[in-house]
Amino acid sequence: MRKTSAAPSGPVGGKVTLEMVARHSGVSPATVSRILNGTAVVSDEKREAVDRAIAELGFVPNPIARGLAGGRTLSAGVITQAIDSPFYGVALRGIEEVLDAAGYIPLFVSGHWNADEEQRCIEVLRARRVDGLIVLTGRLGDADLCKVAKTLPTVITGRELKAPNLYALQFDDFEGARLATEHLLQQGHRRIAFISGDPGHPDSHERLRGYRAALQAHGVRFRQALVLPGSFIEESGRTAVQQLIASGEQFSAIFAANDQMAFGAALALYERGLRVPQDVSLVGFDDLAGAAHSIPPLTTIQQSGLEMGKLAARSLLALLNGEAPRFTLPAPQLVLRASTRAVDAD
């Protein structure tokens, strides 16, 4: 076996600096830097020599030094609400994938649905000199967000907002909710309960609107008693159904404003001996990973967290690149599974 001259010192380039590469290849550090960044044109000979030196020495550029010198850290801040959220988690995955492919590293921090915490997150990220910011929904005011965007390219999801250096990616909650309700209506349901998300959340309002719009389009009267408060978590869906049943109000179907509440609702029904879908039809919203394996598999509105993450990341990269992002989230789609069934209209 032939030994290549000057093999790299293992996969880990201990402390090989750009300057060493420069010396090793007989050029100046500046030239090496240029080659690395494609900043300028260099002669092919030098380029080759440098490339070889890089390979032989196992040189890895130091992002820290880069950040100090160039002002860019090749890192992006991502504010999510809880790192273990079933919905946003998938979005993080999409962000990670796209950013990583572009040489960026995401810095994930959690705001816990709290504007103050989100502000703190931004300080932390800014201190870390991230090149850009992705905010997954959250509670931060539009004004604050715009101010942040003034000095930090920002992508925000879950709201409509136009500002320089800022791009908003909004999912069509209204249409999603309309679709879900429409499906139930088509199956002959007339008494459709709606478990809403908490009012402070921007998505909640639109989903309620979609529900009402579908009802109206079918000439079904809206009943306030069929709208139950929820907070986007399982337990709130469960409580809502318990209250609904206790209220004595008639219903043959439930539309929950997200899957987690739908799961809770399903449990409450189960606990009362009501079967889904034989006794009650159920539709969720989000299409979480668990929806396909719940019992019964949940019919729901697909809102691709993965795609959302990917597009958010691509938008940020565009912003960072001085371009104007033009991405749009895919339209909501009904995913038909086994939690609804047709009934004779009452």
Added chain:
Amino acid sequence: MRKTSAAPSGPVGGKVTLEMVARHSGVSPATVSRILNGTAVVSDEKREAVDRAIAELGFVPNPIARGLAGGRTLSAGVITQAIDSPFYGVALRGIEEVLDAAGYIPLFVSGHWNADEEQRCIEVLRARRVDGLIVLTGRLGDADLCKVAKTLPTVITGRELKAPNLYALQFDDFEGARLATEHLLQQGHRRIAFISGDPGHPDSHERLRGYRAALQAHGVRFRQALVLPGSFIEESGRTAVQQLIASGEQFSAIFAANDQMAFGAALALYERGLRVPQDVSLVGFDDLAGAAHSIPPLTTIQQSGLEMGKLAARSLLALLNGEAPRFTLPAPQLVLRASTRAVDAD
């Protein structure tokens, strides 16, 4: 309203440097640095002057420059397998919480259960000059891990391993599985199927051992036909049960090596018209967030991901501090819910 003299220029300290603080307070940059890091003793007057200057200027130290100069970045690499994993996601939350409180920021990267990818993650993190590393289980070989630990304080979960600069946090899979099986046995079940995790995963073997040990302790013969292969995801649990049923083998209970497979198993049973727990008892492993709201609520082995994350982070902080961590994961516990019931021993 009284204006405080020289109010900070907004919450965002635009570009205030340590040197500016030094000038503003009439001391040298070195002194400011010392105060910031508690590196040396300083006279109270100077300290006060500096503190005030920091406040007035709204100075925020630049971690990037710090990293370059001091070699510490106050950041820790965390290799998880999938950023959206329901089990490890909770662990990330614990890590984030503890690290954040200590002024560290976690850099989350995903290895996707692939040793090569994990290696790449390590390169990336090393390039980012993280101060330490937490590896959540994963497939990396022990030897590789020890090598990494030579130059980077490391905490690893999911395996036993002793090495300098390395701390391993291992959950008692054997005992957990034994507990689960024992519970079923106590309820009178004798034909207990076991859906195992995939063989490449370190946890799988121990859980199988625990299952067998419990069987043996009760004088119940081990039947290979009751052991189904799985891969720790829902669909594999579903397939396993389908095969089990097709095989004609008798069984009254199922123990799945994790909750996700238990969910899949429950679905397969549901699809065949078998009720849990009336016809078949079911036990999972992990106690995922969803287990409490599955139908029926799943009896399972609690393995606190949150605690695991917290302890991993604390261990790393100890390592970083030159101390020897002495943390141990809490013992596994059976969480009794509604997916099992007693039967007359056959």
Added chain:
DNA sequence: TTGTACGCGTTATCAT
């Protein structure tokens, strides 16, 4: 106790 001066590894600005 405090200040001076240098270095960390890279990019950017000048020259050439």
Added chain:
DNA sequence: ATGATAACGCGTACAA
């Protein structure tokens, strides 16, 4: 096209 040289913001010997 390429090479010096000066930042970038901070930590830390070393000196005082």
